[in-house]
Amino acid sequence: xxxxxxxxLIILTLWGCKSKKTTNLxxxxxxxxxxxxxxxxxxxxxxxxxxxxxGVKGAKIxxxxxxxxxxxxxxxxxxxxxxxxxxxxxxxxxSIKGSIDLSDPRPQRAHVEPIEEYxxxxxxKPKYPHLKDNEAVIKYSIKxxxxxxxxxxxxxxxxxxx
Numbered sequence: 112x113x114x115x116x117x118x119x120l121i122i123l124t125l126w127g128c129k130s131k132k133t134t135n136l137x138x139x140x141x142x143x144x145x146x147x148x149x150x151x152x153x154x155x156x157x158x159x160x161x162x163x164x165x166g167v168k169g170a171k172i173x174x175x176x177x178x179x180x181x182x183x184x185x186x187x188x189x190x191x192x193x194x195x196x197x198x199x200x201x202x203x204x205x206s207i208k209g210s211i212d213l214s215d216p217r218p219q220r221a222h223v224e225p226i227e228e229y230x231x232x233x234x235x236k237p238k239y240p241h242l243k244d245n246e247a248v249i250k251y252s253i254k255x256x257x258x259x260x261x262x263x264x265x266x267x268x269x270x271x272x273x
Contacts, residue, residue, distance in 0.1 A: 162272025
């Protein structure tokens, strides 16, 4: 009788330990970069900015001359492994500007004693690790369907603030 209880307990324990399928939220179908985009543009640039305080760094991204399409909305820019918001202006053509804070929020502390490293944040995996320094991914939607567009940018002279 003891053997039956022991065997059934082991079986139930092993059955409960089977791996469960988990989903990674960043691996959705909308994260794929679209090969063809339904619009054209005339100029795409980026510019680093430094200043104000020590360690403060940012980037401005600007894409000009996009022909308007019904229900075209630009939402996010990914550049240098960081994410930023996009602001659009529309006249005859659409211009989009993105701002990204590239400053390190807080330096990481490395110490022999693990307790001294308390408060360090875990490293963040970049969303698009394959991007070069002059490339960005623009997230946009048309009629509610999301797309990602990879664009090569032209570098401008950096801005230095006092």
